[in-house]
Amino acid sequence: MSTPEIDVDAEARRVLHLCNICGYCNGYCVVFDAAARHPLLTANEVTWLAQLCHGCGNCLYACQYAPPHPFAVNVPQSLAQRRWQDYQQRIWPRAAAGLLIEAEAVTRLALQIGIGLAVLCAIIVLPWATLWAPAHAPGDFYRVVPLSTMTALGGLSLSWAVLVLMMSWWRFWRQIAATPLSWCAMRQLIGEIISLRQLSGGGVGCHPPDDRRLAAKRGLHQLLLFGMVLCVAATLSAALLHHGLGQLAPYGLVSWPVVLGTLGGGAILVAGSGLLWLKQHTDPDLVIAPMQAADRALLRLLLVTAGTGLALLISRATPAMGLLLVVHLGSVTALFLLLPYSKFVHVGYRVLALLRHAIQAKIQ
Amino acid sequence: MIADQIVVIGGGSAALCAAIAARRAGARVTLIERAPQTLRGGNTRHARNFRLQHPPNCDFSDGDYSAQEFADDLSRATQGSGNPELTARLITESAQLPAWLHSVGVRLQTRRQGRLPVSRKTAFLLGGGKALINALYGYAAGIGVNIEYDCTAAQLHLHKNRVTAITLNQHHRQRIVQPQALILASGGAQANRSWLAQHWGERADGLINRGTPYAQGELLLALLAAGAQAVGDPQRAYLVAVDARSPPDDGGIITRIRAMPEGIVVNRDGERFHDESADSGSTRYALWGRLVADCPGQIAYLLLDSRGICLAPPTLYPPLTAPTMSDLAAQLALPVAAVERSLMTDHAAAHHPLPLSTPPFAAYPIRPGITFTYHGLAVDTDTRVRLTSGQVIDNLFAAGTIMAPNLCPQGYLSGLMLSISLVFGRLAGEAAAGYVNT
Numbered sequence: 001m002s003t004p005e006i007d008v009d010a011e012a013r014r015v016l017h018l019c020n021i022c023g024y025c026n027g028y029c030v031v032f033d034a035a036a037r038h039p040l041l042t043a044n045e046v047t048w049l050a051q052l053c054h055g056c057g058n059c060l061y062a063c064q065y066a067p068p069h070p071f072a073v074n075v076p077q078s079l080a081q082r083r084w085q086d087y088q089q090r091i092w093p094r095a096a097a098g099l100l101i102e103a104e105a106v107t108r109l110a111l112q113i114g115i116g117l118a119v120l121c122a123i124i125v126l127p128w129a130t131l132w133a134p135a136h137a138p139g140d141f142y143r144v145v146p147l148s149t150m151t152a153l154g155g156l157s158l159s160w161a162v163l164v165l166m167m168s169w170w171r172f173w174r175q176i177a178a179t180p181l182s183w184c185a186m187r188q189l190i191g192e193i194i195s196l197r198q199l200s201g202g203g204v205g206c207h208p209p210d211d212r213r214l215a216a217k218r219g220l221h222q223l224l225l226f227g228m229v230l231c232v233a234a235t236l237s238a239a240l241l242h243h244g245l246g247q248l249a250p251y252g253l254v255s256w257p258v259v260l261g262t263l264g265g266g267a268i269l270v271a272g273s274g275l276l277w278l279k280q281h282t283d284p285d286l287v288i289a290p291m292q293a294a295d296r297a298l299l300r301l302l303l304v305t306a307g308t309g310l311a312l313l314i315s316r317a318t319p320a321m322g323l324l325l326v327v328h329l330g331s332v333t334a335l336f337l338l339l340p341y342s343k344f345v346h347v348g349y350r351v352l353a354l355l356r357h358a359i360q361a362k363i364q
Numbered sequence: 365m366i367a368d369q370i371v372v373i374g375g376g377s378a379a380l381c382a383a384i385a386a387r388r389a390g391a392r393v394t395l396i397e398r399a400p401q402t403l404r405g406g407n408t409r410h411a412r413n414f415r416l417q418h419p420p421n422c423d424f425s426d427g428d429y430s431a432q433e434f435a436d437d438l439s440r441a442t443q444g445s446g447n448p449e450l451t452a453r454l455i456t457e458s459a460q461l462p463a464w465l466h467s468v469g470v471r472l473q474t475r476r477q478g479r480l481p482v483s484r485k486t487a488f489l490l491g492g493g494k495a496l497i498n499a500l501y502g503y504a505a506g507i508g509v510n511i512e513y514d515c516t517a518a519q520l521h522l523h524k525n526r527v528t529a530i531t532l533n534q535h536h537r538q539r540i541v542q543p544q545a546l547i548l549a550s551g552g553a554q555a556n557r558s559w560l561a562q563h564w565g566e567r568a569d570g571l572i573n574r575g576t577p578y579a580q581g582e583l584l585l586a587l588l589a590a591g592a593q594a595v596g597d598p599q600r601a602y603l604v605a606v607d608a609r610s611p612p613d614d615g616g617i618i619t620r621i622r623a624m625p626e627g628i629v630v631n632r633d634g635e636r637f638h639d640e641s642a643d644s645g646s647t648r649y650a651l652w653g654r655l656v657a658d659c660p661g662q663i664a665y666l667l668l669d670s671r672g673i674c675l676a677p678p679t680l681y682p683p684l685t686a687p688t689m690s691d692l693a694a695q696l697a698l699p700v701a702a703v704e705r706s707l708m709t710d711h712a713a714a715h716h717p718l719p720l721s722t723p724p725f726a727a728y729p730i731r732p733g734i735t736f737t738y739h740g741l742a743v744d745t746d747t748r749v750r751l752t753s754g755q756v757i758d759n760l761f762a763a764g765t766i767m768a769p770n771l772c773p774q775g776y777l778s779g780l781m782l783s784i785s786l787v788f789g790r791l792a793g794e795a796a797a798g799y800v801n802t
Binding site for chain 1: 402403409410412473477479481488489490491492493494495498611614616617618677678679680
């Protein structure tokens with residue numbers, strides 16, 4: 001990152017301090033109320049406030065001090081800078097922050113390596129006939145990649161991702177923590193997550209196209225989330241069928257894993273492409289370029305993973321099955337390994353920031 | 365544009381309401397905004413709320429505010445100096461503002477959202493004045509109002525009691541257009557330093573313009589010179605105490621200094637000149653603006669101790685601080701002995717529970733911040749500009765700050781100027797459309 005760290009922090013504080021004096025935007029989202037309740041704007045408070053901002057942009061368009069005014073107030077961009085700095089600082093190990101900074105190149109490389117290695121191994125290890133054999137009978141996938149290899153690859157890479165993510169998120173919570181947790185606050189949190197209310201900008205856009213842009217962004221984001229949840233559910237149901245009922249993949253077209261996986265993969269393709277399109281048409285004043293690049297990188301990674309999964313499903317009865325299976329496995333492994341070094345980190349920070357907000361709202 | 369029937373001069377809320385109302389009534393309308401698009405909107409950019417009569421239990425304001433109470437408040441503030449017909453119109457029409465604003469896409473803050481600032485007599489714009497401006501520009505463009513930015517109306521050509529043409533300057537090009545009617549909503553002349561100097565003398569140098577730098581008022585002054593009837597007094601201005609370090613223009617609301625009741629205020633001779641705790645309501649901003657304008661050099665200093673620093677609301681710039689009051693006085697180039705005398709003697713009699721005693725000590729330099737002058741064009745009940753001859757200019761209408769002194773030649777109520785702009789903008793637009801349609 002080109003901007004020195006101290007400047008990013010000072011700029012976020014400067015801007016929020018001016019917002020606390022002005023207060024015109026308090027109807028747009030909770031950032032302004034929360035900032036007003038914490039007028040000292042300590043580093044920890046700004047860390048939290050930055051994650052509360054969902055970047056809808058309404059406050060920038062409504063700001064009497066937005067550039068070219070000499071006070072140059074741009075809340076969405078200043079807080080995006082601060083979030084971006086924060087993502088990097090909490091990545092473990094610290095040296096791996098470069099993976100996030102160069103997300104687009106890293107993702108491209110990871111996919112090339114992941115898929116390339118998988119294909120290479122398959123060609124070297126497998127007999128030619130096995131590689132080009134379609135899957136018909138239960139267990140046919142495992143002729144190409146043994147279950148143990150599949151489980152080890154997926155399990156290890158995902159465990160690593162979860163471990164690193166949890167460490168980052170835990171450190172964040174320690175920094176911003178508020179007590180006590182209550183069921184009431186949890187309920188509000190769940191409502192916030194489902195509705196993405198903080199992205200609605202007080203329920204309005206500043207001019208008509210923004211209404212639609214914000215609504216589309218919220219809808220597509222939730223569709224993406226829904227698709228990912230379905231894919232996880234598909235994997236869990238497959239594990240259940242395999243270990244509980246002794247049924248081996250590939251499963252029938254009306255089985256749980258196939259139905260859930262198809263819906264989930266389809267949702268990811270639609271939502272991911274839609275979000276990529278929206279990103280291209282986002283006002284550059286609202287965002288920062290490196291974060292946009294990280295967004296695109298994660299979206300492409302998800303698109304490739306979902307796309308190869310669906311391709312495998314469609315072509316599993318053809319000779320391309322073997323190759324598609326290893327390609328999909330390679331991309332899944334790349335996705336899992338990169339998860340804690342991608343924009344995916346925002347999930348935990350957002351949820352925890354909203355949780356702290358919910359706790360405080362309930363106390364007041 | 366040459367063929368347009370109505371030209372609206374100005375780019376703030378009055379101009380936009382006029383343009384929208386005229387366009388809705390079927391006229392072809394061009395709006396001339398002097399500012400570039402990024403700084404459009406005049407002083408409305410800095411507005412936040414407007415005053416309106418309303419029944420109890422409405423969603424955008426607490427309690428109820430009757431027409432009678434509004435009239436009484438206004439009469440008290442202006443000492444009954446406003447034009448009674450226009451005042452009655454303002455109060456009646458203010459009740460329609462929420463519905464009208466909603467119809468053009470402007471959103472108000474509502475009680476339902478749970479973050480409504482406390483105010484019984486005014487309604488708050490969601491996002492403030494610039495959000496209103498954005499919505500109005502968007503709506504106006506959508507219904508076919510032609511909008512020209514960076515465009516200055518340089519000269520009105522008057523013939524008897526008609527405007528025959530108008531000279532426009534845009535991007536170093538000059539052209540003359542001949543609309544059938546004009547609406548003047550270009551604000552006051554408070555950003556015009558040389559005009560201020562004519563009426564304020566040296567004191568003008570000490571003023572900070574809180575609002576748009578584009579309020580130069582050339583047309584207002586040219587019309588007055590050409591025989592338009594003046595209203596109000598150019599030597600009266602709505603002044604607010606602001607930080608002396610603020611930019612010369614456009615600092616808006618965040619430059620205010622508000623903590624007078626927490627400390628003492630001295631002039632550059634180190635002497636107190638008013639009881640700091642006498643007024644702790646929102647009227648104190650204007651009170652101190654006036655007081656500082658009368659100080660030598662138009663400067664004063666709010667002095668606080670650590671207790672006052674804690675109680676003071678957040679400010680644009682941090683205060684100047686020092687470990688002792690004499691250090692602070694020296695830093696401000698104030699006579700130390702006089703400051704200490706002010707602290708010891710005068711202040712002992714003041715209403716503070718504690719004198720300024722706990723270090724560190726802090727100071728805010730204060731200057732008067734000008735918002736508008738009480739000086740404008742007299743209009744008839746249809747907002748037509750009046751002439752000293754007693755006639756009106758048939759096809760020239762005025763709305764907003766430029767005619768506000770008809771209603772409020774002195775004094776002020778919060779949210780009044782925006783109400784005048786919104787109400788008379790709409791009325792002027794309808795009147796002008798009525799004129800060109802007949």
